[in-house]
Amino acid sequence: MARYGVGLAAARWLDLGFPWGTLAVNVIGGLAMGLLAARVGPEQENLRLLLGVGLLGGFTTFSAFSLETVRLMQQAHAHGALYIAASLILSVGACWAGMILGR
Numbered sequence: 001m002a003r004y005g006v007g008l009a010a011a012r013w014l015d016l017g018f019p020w021g022t023l024a025v026n027v028i029g030g031l032a033m034g035l036l037a038a039r040v041g042p043e044q045e046n047l048r049l050l051l052g053v054g055l056l057g058g059f060t061t062f063s064a065f066s067l068e069t070v071r072l073m074q075q076a077h078a079h080g081a082l083y084i085a086a087s088l089i090l091s092v093g094a095c096w097a098g099m100i101l102g103r
Helices: 002-013 020-039 042-059 062-075 077-102
Strands: none
Touching: 002 020, 002 042, 020 042, 020 062, 020 077, 062 077
8 A cells, every 4th residue: 555655645746757656665664674774673573574475565566666677678678777776775775774763
């Protein structure tokens, strides 16, 4: 439901020609995963599985990312490459920031 809501909001506020909703979800998910990794230790494995695999696994959308990347590359290779770079750099950076903020 949250993923769907972000997608709707992105479609209303931003250009529909670029998968902004998926990019936002992956960046937010990366930040949340970093926070979770920093705050939940090995003694709380059930909580980590519930939040990391269950909640965040359902929220982030790597499969949608893959499909949108292929579609963008079919239209214009540069757009696909830009989307890949932005997704990786921003999502990994957000995860790193989340781990720092969570400590």
